Amino acid sequence: MNFIAMDFETANGKRHSAVSLGIAVVRNNQLVDQFYSLIKPDASIEFDRRNIQIHGITPRDVADAPSFPEVWHQVQQFYTPEQLVIAHNAPFDNGVLKASLQHYGLQPAHYLSLDTVRTSRRLYPELPNHKLNTVSEALHIDLEHHHNALDDTVAAAEILVKQSNQFGVDVLKPLVKVI
Template sequence: MDFVAFDFETASAKRTSACSLALVIVRDNQIVDELYSLINPQTEFNYRNVQIHGIREQDVQDAPTFGELWIHLAPFFTANSLVIAHNAPFDNGVLKATLTDQNLTLPTYQSLDTVRTSRKLSPELPNHKLNTVAAAYDIDLHHHHNALDDAHACAEILIHQVNQFGASAITPLIKTIN
């Protein structure tokens, strides 16, 4: 399968507060490229979010805004693109809220949530959190809540599922986002 795995970290509970983003590009079930960037959300950071991901306000002072990054990201979010995330409603929601907040056009793309695929294909797991699924599939998750490590783990989860269960077990769970 060809797809892009993505993950956001946010500065606060606000969906418009993206402070880091990673994309992991997969072609023919092989990771071929990645992109990681800090983002200046131009908003305050909540101490709880900082505890989770370790990104502080001073870390993003010189980082680009999401609007400045979007020109490089938009080609990955097209009607022909499959974009996946672990807990995709969160990441898709951050993308939509941030684009709307910055008056940028919302893309149409195909989305797949690896929480849903994991629930369907590995119902025996005690839960379907990223770290639990990664451990069950023997995937190394270096730093949970680091956007790049999380996106890598998500990509490897779907690669594992495609290899073990086949694409036909996964494609019914794909949704169109617009």
């Protein structure tokens, strides 16, 4: 399989408040490249204490980080109509991308999306839940720092590779959505 995996962390409950992005590039079921960046949200964004507790990113951490439009300029080539983009809880990450693009007046991205929470629910119904750390542990995937955008991205990529190797790509195709 060829795809990219993405994961965003946000400053608060607003979808356009991205503070980090991780991307993993997978070609022929092999992780071939990674990208990680902190993101400085615009000045109107306030950090929620709960979000900081989850991911550990503070306003000080992003003070000198690039803005979302600067980060988008570096990664937009990955988001094309024929590109599969996966995430664990893809509705969240797709929502952050869409809201951030809208917030900054950038063109919408069009790509194929697959949610590894959905694939995990379908393929591993016996798990107590389908959170990233639970699925990673069940599949013996090392998730070093949960809620670090790059570590979460790499874990989601490894989950999909294992699922495609174990169950075949045809089982996953019906779960792909057009964004």
